[in-house]
Amino acid sequence: MHAPTDPTVHTHEATGSAIVTRFAPSPTGFLHIGGARTALFNWLFARKAGGKYLLRIEDTDRERSTQPAVDAILAGLAWLGLEADGPPTFQFTRAARHQEAATSLVASGGAYHCYLSKEEESALKEEARAKGLAFRSPWRDPDYGTPPTGASYVTRLRAPSDNTIIEVMDKVQGRVVTAGREIDDFILLRSDHTPTYMLAVVVDDHDMGVTHIIRGDDHLTNAARQSVLIKAFGWPVPVYAHIPLIHGDDGKKLSKRHGALGVDEYRRMGYLPEAMRAYLLRLGWSKGDLDIVSTDEALALFDLEGLGRSPARLDFVKMGSVNAHFIRLADDTRLMELLREQASQSGIDLSAIPDVILKAALPYLKPRAQTLPDLLDQLQFILAKRPITLDEKASKALSSEAIERIRRLRGELSLLIVWQHDEIKGSLDRFAGEENIGIGKIGPAVRAALTGGLAAPDLAVTMQLLGKQETLGRLDDII
RNA sequence: GGCCCCUUCGUCUAUCGGUUAGGACGCCUGAUUUUCAAUCAGGAAAGACGGGUUCGACUCCCGUAGGGGCUGCCA
Numbered sequence: 001m002h003a004p005t006d007p008t009v010h011t012h013e014a015t016g017s018a019i020v021t022r023f024a025p026s027p028t029g030f031l032h033i034g035g036a037r038t039a040l041f042n043w044l045f046a047r048k049a050g051g052k053y054l055l056r057i058e059d060t061d062r063e064r065s066t067q068p069a070v071d072a073i074l075a076g077l078a079w080l081g082l083e084a085d086g087p088p089t090f091q092f093t094r095a096a097r098h099q100e101a102a103t104s105l106v107a108s109g110g111a112y113h114c115y116l117s118k119e120e121e122s123a124l125k126e127e128a129r130a131k132g133l134a135f136r137s138p139w140r141d142p143d144y145g146t147p148p149t150g151a152s153y154v155t156r157l158r159a160p161s162d163n164t165i166i167e168v169m170d171k172v173q174g175r176v177v178t179a180g181r182e183i184d185d186f187i188l189l190r191s192d193h194t195p196t197y198m199l200a201v202v203v204d205d206h207d208m209g210v211t212h213i214i215r216g217d218d219h220l221t222n223a224a225r226q227s228v229l230i231k232a233f234g235w236p237v238p239v240y241a242h243i244p245l246i247h248g249d250d251g252k253k254l255s256k257r258h259g260a261l262g263v264d265e266y267r268r269m270g271y272l273p274e275a276m277r278a279y280l281l282r283l284g285w286s287k288g289d290l291d292i293v294s295t296d297e298a299l300a301l302f303d304l305e306g307l308g309r310s311p312a313r314l315d316f317v318k319m320g321s322v323n324a325h326f327i328r329l330a331d332d333t334r335l336m337e338l339l340r341e342q343a344s345q346s347g348i349d350l351s352a353i354p355d356v357i358l359k360a361a362l363p364y365l366k367p368r369a370q371t372l373p374d375l376l377d378q379l380q381f382i383l384a385k386r387p388i389t390l391d392e393k394a395s396k397a398l399s400s401e402a403i404e405r406i407r408r409l410r411g412e413l414s415l416l417i418v419w420q421h422d423e424i425k426g427s428l429d430r431f432a433g434e435e436n437i438g439i440g441k442i443g444p445a446v447r448a449a450l451t452g453g454l455a456a457p458d459l460a461v462t463m464q465l466l467g468k469q470e471t472l473g474r475l476d477d478i479i
Numbered sequence: 480g481g482c483c484c485c486u487u488c489g490u491c492u493a494u495c496g497g498u499u500a501g502g503a504c505g506c507c508u509g510a511u512u513u514u515c516a517a518u519c520a521g522g523a524a525a526g527a528c529g530g531g532u533u534c535g536a537c538u539c540c541c542g543u544a545g546g547g548g549c550u551g552c553c554a
Binding site: 025026058060061063118121125129130132133134173176178179181182186187189190191192194196201216217219220221222225242244247249251253279282283284286287288289290291292308309310311312313314315317318319320321322367368369377378393397428439440441445446447448451453454455456457458459462 | 480481482483484485486489490491492493494501502503504505512513514515516517518545546547548549550551552553554
């Protein structure tokens with residue numbers, strides 16, 4: 001796993017090597033919307049460049065990592081269609097490699113064993129903080145003393161001297177400089193010799209050949225620490241792009257109340273994965289005036305330059321309109337299947353609607369829906385059982401005069417042989433002509449009789465979808 | 480406390496020193512109309528604040544305010 005390293009090469013950008021990105025969530029909870037966006041950016045960037053997008057599960061915290069969380073993350077990514085190139089790496093399985101790396105760093109002087117007790121350590125930390133300095137352990141000095149026999153120790157990075165300038169070139173944030181005095185002697189190996197996050201990311205990113213790291217800007221200051229470690233190993237520093245975190249609609253940190261939900265929740269709410277991708281893409285990335293960008297387009301257009309520097313707020317209203325856009329584009333057969341799934345999940349019985357009717361209805365229903373549940377709502381007029389329950393407005397529309405007209409219209413309709421939209425429409429128009437009225441005079445009443453006030457498409461379409469028998473039956477019920 | 484990042488219509492954003500500051504969602508008005516919508520035509524709506532630099536700043540610099548992050552034997 002030890003890749004040969006050219007010491008003259010400092011960043012992957014300079015090498016022009018094939019691009020490798022990664023998404024590295026820790027399995028301590030579901031895959032939330034921010035993580036999904038980070039994964040999307042990494043996926044797009046790698047795929048556009050013909051490189052690789054890898055997945056790594058950062059499970060070095062054994063206390064907080066759970067299998068259900070791993071499953072949720074994997075399921076969420078699969079739903080979003082963000083397949084990794086290769087199986088996920090589980091960080092914990094690489095602990096031996098991390099220990100080996102730390103040991104080599106101790107040998108080369110980049111790290112050291114620290115025998116401070118917890119009490120001594122917190123006292124020194126307090127002291128350093130009061131002075132405005134980063135924590136350094138006295139054990140960094142090789143001549144500090146002889147280690148107490150049998151005492152436990154942690155392995156720490158030997159941070160650079162105070163006046164060293166650590167420079168991180170970030171594709172989003174620009175050049176970020178940190179003084180050496182800001183870098184603490186952070187822990188590489190805990191007293192039980194398990195690796196910490198700081199060590200594990202650096203070693204794994206190197207071993208996995210990661211060239212570009214796109215991640216949340218909560219890691220921006222970590223990038224300085226990590227680059228010190230990377231240089232201590234003599235490895236090339238990856239290209240960084242630290243993207244601002246997503247905020248809630250009040251500009252505050254994203255919380256459950258704001259929609260910091262698992263992506264499975266969005267699925268349950270009836271959003272389409274391609275809509276999620278398009279919405280998430282535009283949260284922090286732009287290209288001129290482009291608004292809704294399909295995944296195919298994004299695969300051709302995505303770049304690091306388009307990443308924004310300020311945090312974006314989650315807006316369910318906009319998300320709804322993006323979803324509406326993709327519902328209109330969605331294939332009817334696929335939509336039908338999704339709808340049946342959605343229905344069974346929310347306890348709605350769609351079995352009364354055969355596939356042919358459902359599929360025929362979709363083109364008329366799609367333009368007025370934002371989510372799958374919206375579509376389900378619009379199917380209610382078909383599901384309604386005779387006799388139809390009339391809401392207040394509907395019963396008002398059914399004056400005695402209107403009912404007389406419906407009686408005559410029913411006669412006309414019953415003569416129709418072909419029960420298709422055009423024929424029904426023709427019959428309706430003919431009837432209006434005969435009665436010497438506009439369709440507006442009879443339409444609301446017919447609609448009321450047919451739907452009881454539920455939303456439904458154009459009358460002729462509604463009748464076609466209901467079928468001749470059901471249509472005439474519903475009319476009979478009010479005559 | 481220290482250090483770092485951010486700040487254009489309500490929201491997502493364009494602008495990379497010279498624009499009537501553009502687009503999208505939402506909102507308002509009108510048209511259409513057989514329900515709910517959809518659609519079409521208009522409209523209102525922004526450079527956090529204060530200093531500089533410059534012939535000229537949304538754009539560059541400094542400060543203030545607000546928001547966020549790191550400062551863990553969490554990631």
